[in-house]
Amino acid sequence: MSLSPLRPARRPAVVLMTALLASTGLLVAGTGVASAHVTVSSGDAEPGGYGKLTFRVPNESDTASTVGLRVQVPNDTPLTSLRAQPVPGWTVSMTEAQLPEPVEVHGEPVEQAVSVVEFRAEEGQGIAPGQFQEFALSGGPFPETDELTFNAVQTYSDGTEAAWIEPTVDGQPEPRYPSPVLSLAAEGADTPTDTAATADPAADDEGGDGTAVTALVLAVLGLLAGLGGLFLGLSARRRTVSS
Numbered sequence: 001m002s003l004s005p006l007r008p009a010r011r012p013a014v015v016l017m018t019a020l021l022a023s024t025g026l027l028v029a030g031t032g033v034a035s036a037h038v039t040v041s042s043g044d045a046e047p048g049g050y051g052k053l054t055f056r057v058p059n060e061s062d063t064a065s066t067v068g069l070r071v072q073v074p075n076d077t078p079l080t081s082l083r084a085q086p087v088p089g090w091t092v093s094m095t096e097a098q099l100p101e102p103v104e105v106h107g108e109p110v111e112q113a114v115s116v117v118e119f120r121a122e123e124g125q126g127i128a129p130g131q132f133q134e135f136a137l138s139g140g141p142f143p144e145t146d147e148l149t150f151n152a153v154q155t156y157s158d159g160t161e162a163a164w165i166e167p168t169v170d171g172q173p174e175p176r177y178p179s180p181v182l183s184l185a186a187e188g189a190d191t192p193t194d195t196a197a198t199a200d201p202a203a204d205d206e207g208g209d210g211t212a213v214t215a216l217v218l219a220v221l222g223l224l225a226g227l228g229g230l231f232l233g234l235s236a237r238r239r240t241v242s243s
Contacts, residue, residue: 036060038069038152038164040180047184050081050140053150055180058132061156065126068155069119069135074148078113080105082139089125090135093118105141126157148182 036058045051059066073079078099084092097115104110119135127133142148154162166175 037178038154038162038180040150040182042182045140045142045182045184047142047144049142051138051142053137053139053182055135055137055150055152056132057127057135057154059127059129060162061158061160062129064156064158064160065121065128066133066154067121067126067157068153070153070155071117071119071135071137072151073114073117074150075099075113075115077143077145077148078103078110079139079142080110080113081141082114082117082137084117084119085136085138087119087133087135089122091120091122092135093120142184146183146185148184150180150182152180 038058039056040053041056042051042053045053055069055071057066057069073082075097080103082094084094086092094114095116095118096112099111099113102109102111103113117137121127149167151163151165154164156162162177164177165179166177168174168178168181
């Protein structure tokens with residue numbers, strides 16, 4: 001009775017590649033879930049100035065809609081002027097609180113400032129699964145610091161809440177619910193200059209043309225030298241034969 005040949009074992013490289021692809025797929029899938037955070041950003045906020053804050057709120061639930069967002073405004077570095085941009089289908093309310101210490105704004109002491117901003121969806125409205133919404137505030141002056149943290153609580157239609165209040169620590173894994181952090185670093189500070197992006201295109205073209213011409217000249221000279229060597233070789237061979 002003949003035995004069927006054994007199937008060759010998988011090559012180690014194939015097995016390793018399969019494992020790497022599988023682990024990469026898991027990492028990508030995990031990254032997609034972890035990246036759907038409530039965030040805050042601004043295109044014009046800077047220390048000592050005024051600007052617009054944009055809170056981006058993605059819906060992480062597969063079954064419930066987001067119907068509320070509460071944003072805590074830090075009172076140790078208060079924004080004494082704060083206004084909300086209307087969002088269709090949502091109401092907004094602001095709660096003021098007594099400041100730990102009065103602050104001076106335009107020469108006048110300010111003892112109270114907005115501490116909580118709440119956006120609430122109207123009946124039948126909200127952020128459906130698979131969607132996101134942006135909520136904007138305008139105000140200032142921003143404190144003389146590099147970043148500003150806004151703790152936030154996201155409320156869903158099924159009664160659950162996501163508290164975005166966990167601090168992000170350098171050198172540590174990102175928390176599941178990180179606090180939204182606004183960067184106030186001066187635009188362009190400590191940013192390396194991209195010489196390739198700032199170079200003069202015309203100069204680049206001229207340089208490229210010069211290089212091409214030089215290469216062509218060298219190629220022609222090399223060809224002539226080769227032909228000269230061939231001619232000398234043939235001449236020497238003829239002399240040898242004739243002698």
